Amino acid sequence: MMILSGDKPRSLVLSVLLAAVFLALAFAPFLFPGSKPLNVAAKICIFALLVASYDLLLGYTGIVSFAHTMFFGIGSYGVALALFNYGPSWTMIVLGVLIALPLAAVLALAIGLFSLRVQAIFFSMVTLAVASAFAVLASQLSWLTGGEDGRSFQVPPALRPGNRLFEGEIFGVALNGRVVSYYLVFVACLVLFLLLLRIVNSPFGRVLLAIRENPFRAEALGYRIVVHRTLANVIAALIAAAAGALNAIWLHYTGPETSLSFSIMLDILVMVVIGGMGTMYGAVLGAALYILAQNYLQALMGSVSSAAASAGLPLVPGLFHPDRWLLWLGILFILSVRFFPTGIVGRLRQRATKA
Amino acid sequence: MAGSSGHSPSSMTTHLETRDLTIRFGGHVAVDSVTCAFRPGELTAIVGPNGAGKTTYFNLISGQLRASAGKVLFNGEDLTRLPASLRARRGLGRAFQLTNLFPNLTVGENIRLAVQATRGVHYEMLRVWSGRSDLITRADAVLGEVALAPRRNVAAAALSHGDQRKLEVGMMxxxxxxxxxFDEPTAGMSVDEVPVLLDLIASLKRDRSKIILLVEHKMDVVRSLADRIIVLHNGRLVADGAPAEVIASPIVQEAYLGAAPGKASAA
Known part of the structure; x- marks a missing residue:
């Protein structure tokens, strides 16, 4: 199991769940034809990676950052602006990534060296301030970023819906540019996720855990905890920026709402907590569950509501009105934190060790 | 007898010394101008009543606290301004009085992190940790030395108090x-667990190149292990010498053992 870096799921239920998510995502274009399901699948891939990179900070290193969407946004805008300004070619995608990743790394390094020397709470405050400033900047510099409207752009021809790999179909699905784009996103996310899994299971990753557990003692053993925390911050920023780049390629669009908004930051926090902090696998389950709920809970409630209305039940139709979906999501979140404080993965592993 | 003992540091052997080491917390002087040199092959016990500044003195040497004045010199280098991590890398090992572990990691992982630190494997990211058999072998050897090998896969937080003390020493x-x-290595240990640790400390003394410092309240332990005793009282070094001589001295009888010397010497 070297591909998992020796970090097995350690629970039968968890293994089954992960395998199910993996297979569903790997064959999504064939299992769930249509553009909406494919959108949902791509979003799950991208957010699983984004949340996993956040878990490196929150779960493994024990530091709370509010700047994760900023790095996600840097990756998104890097690719978007390169394609928008210089035309849809692979070279511009590479150029965008080559500008975005170093920028993300330098910013993460600067924030880390500036604020991780002191208490962790100070780091959180600084990330919040820098991220807000960045979001304001992105919407104000509208000549460059398109402001609140963002930028829509063309992707290279191979990734466009009109492009066909070959005539004919596989399992009734035409292999067009959307499918190619999806597999680009899927494979890139998978590889980067496995890289993160390797990093948290490396000697370096174990030092991060030690720092989370007891920074005082880690320092006394000879580890320079500022350097470790800063490195973790830089790695997380790089992966987040890569996820942002993939997001831009998938959406053909980048704007504040899809990459920089604070509500995405909250989504990430919710996903990491539902899945289980400090587990990596939790990111996959948290992202899958949350994004499925986000996309289908509303529809499900709508049908419950209208069924109840036609059955003449009082109160129920209003309670399940599609507009109330955030209320139900909130209740589900509170219940999951109450009953699975260590997240889904933590809970499943606990059960496995007891049995 | 008080004050610095005469010495001339040889360039080849390990040499640790504090010069006028002082720390003030507000108006309170917790460690007051302590000048003392430690020689290899010698176990120095540091004794004194509660609040005398023994642990604070340790913290100043190993870097958990920064001195207000004075110097810490190690092998000719001035460590006074270095953080604890860099002092550890230069060879200052510390076992803490209040147990200070990585509670949710296993006993084996706690030790392995110490092995990893001293082998300089700080930033290796792309190899799997559980595949570093060199680190694991060394960690297993240390686990054997502190008699914790059977507890290898237990979380540190789940250990008994005595076993946590052993793990603390094992990490050093x-x-x-x-x-x-060693900062009170046997504190709170049950009687049958103590000999393991004392034998271990005694065996360290056989390597004549090491400096061993021991803060300890139990006079029988001090008497059986120490080659030299220094006494701290209100942050000042008030006595320094061979065990028999220091214990018998009037200043110790008064400052540390109080009015009941017979009680303290009862083993």
Missing amino acids: LALEPAVFM
């Missing part, structure tokens, strides 16, 4: 330091 051993600093 794993660092293979030049200076061992």
Whole structure:
């Protein structure tokens, strides 16, 4: 199991769940034809990676950052602006990534060296301030970023819906540019996720855990905890920026709402907590569950509501009105934190060790 | 007898010394101008009543606290301004009085982190940790030394108090330091667990190149292990010398053992 870096799921239920998510995502274009399901699948891939990179900070290193969407946004805008300004070619995608990743790394390094020397709470405050400033900047510099409207752009021809790999179909699905784009996103996310899994299971990753557990003692053993925390911050920023780049390629669009908004930051926090902090696998389950709920809970409630209305039940139709979906999501979140404080993965592993 | 003992540092052997080491917390002087040199092959016990500044003195040497004045010199280098991590890398090992572990990691992982630190494997990211058999072998050897091998896969937080003390000491051993600093290693241990630790400390003395410092309240332990005793009282070094001589001295009888010397010497 070297591909998992020796970090097995350690629970039968968890293994089954992960395998199910993996297979569903790997064959999504064939299992769930249509553009909406494919959108949902791509979003799950991208957010699983984004949340996993956040878990490196929150779960493994024990530091709370509010700047994760900023790095996600840097990756998104890097690719978007390169394609928008210089035309849809692979070279511009590479150029965008080559500008975005170093920028993300330098910013993460600067924030880390500036604020991780002191208490962790100070780091959180600084990330919040820098991220807000960045979001304001992105919407104000509208000549460059398109402001609140963002930028829509063309992707290279191979990734466009009109492009066909070959005539004919596989399992009734035409292999067009959307499918190619999806597999680009899927494979890139998978590889980067496995890289993160390797990093948290490396000697370096174990030092991060030690720092989370007891920074005082880690320092006394000879580890320079500022350097470790800063490195973790830089790695997380790089992966987040890569996820942002993939997001831009998938959406053909980048704007504040899809990459920089604070509500995405909250989504990430919710996903990491539902899945289980400090587990990596939790990111996959948290992202899958949350994004499925986000996309289908509303529809499900709508049908419950209208069924109840036609059955003449009082109160129920209003309670399940599609507009109330955030209320139900909130209740589900509170219940999951109450009953699975260590997240889904933590809970499943606990059960496995007891049995 | 008080004050610095005469010495001339040889360039080849390990040499640790504090010069006028002082720390003030507001108006309170917790450690007051302590000048003292420690020689290899010698176990120095540091005794004194509660609040005398023994642990604070340790913290100043190993870097958990920064001195207000004075110097810490190690092998000719001035460590006074270095953080604890860099002092540890230069060979100052510390076992803490209040147990200070990585509670949710296993006993084996706690030790392995210490081995890893001292082998300089700080930033290796792309190899799997559980595949580093060199680190694991060394960690297993240390686990054997502190009699914790059977508890290898238990979380540190789940250990008994005595076993946590052993793990604490094991982590210092794993660092293979030049200076061992034990801060009440047997505190709170049950009687049958104590000999394991005392034998271990005694065996460290056989390596004549190491400096061993021991803060300890139990006079029988001090008497059986120490080659030299220094006494701290209100942050000042008030006595320094061979055990028999220091224990018999009037200043110790008064400052440390109080009015009941017979009680303290009862083993």
